Amino acid sequence: MTFSSSDSHLLVVPTARTLQGLLLLLFLSLAFAETNLSDDPTAYELLERFNFPKGILPQGVQSYLLSEDGTFDVYLSGDCEFKVTSSYLLRYKRKITGTVKSGTLDDLNGVSVRVLFLWFGINKVVRSGDELHFYVGPLSASFPSSNFEDCPRCRCGFNCATPLVSDA
Template sequence: MAFLVFLLISSLSMAFAKTQLSDSPTAYQMLERFNFPRGILPEGVRSYQLRQDGSFEVYLSSDCEFEVSGKYLLRYKRRIAGKVQSGSLEELNGVSVKVLFLWIGIDKVQRNGDELSFYVGPLSASFPTDNFDECPECRCGFDCATTAAADTSLVSEC
């Protein structure tokens, strides 16, 4: 009898643990909870950690690189880290932009109303938040319509 009770409790515990894990918000949903659009992360987030002090780590399935608007070449490392603070993502590591011939890290992303400002040291560039409604894909960025039309097996993870 004790064995059956143990088996029942073990089964319920495992079912509860699976439910808790599957009920956890995705990294994209967490961005939205902090008032950032999901499209500032590329597709392919595998996991994330968010600590009580606001520090976070996001893990992609692989390094990711793509061009935006024919102007900016962006690179996301497999591990992205930083800190969420009121209206901004600070102390960023793992996201960089190519300027001329150099890759320079994006240090901070700040939301001001309907604009996002991306900081590279003392310099910044601002864009409307609705530019980031969709998640970019590695290699083709936000301009993947022709790629997606050619391959209907693609599944969005955003």
């Protein structure tokens, strides 16, 4: 088939089959993009990749940002406070920042502990074997990492009563 110069203004009208194909391609592209977005690890999964138990963060992480240099921002749904033991009350602010590398959380901001009547900022957490060392300035307290296997809940911490389910 040959076209003359007068045929250069040909109007191409898409058929229903062509439109269906384009819509299918668009749908598959959007579905693939959605799958890639949802494959991002959660903040809790990232903690485990850096050799920390997920339970050092409370439930309720809404989002996070992690830079290539290890600096991070974690966003909770709101400020969070709970007792760890009879001696310690922990407070997480809505935004927590710091730097992470394998086995070390450093330059922490947004996490504090109350001892007696005074609040102190936890500025570093180091994992050493099965122990986690929490630093408040030059002082530290150590706990077994197994204490942090589950994520605490705001207000009730690790000792939340589970609701009873009736057999009715």
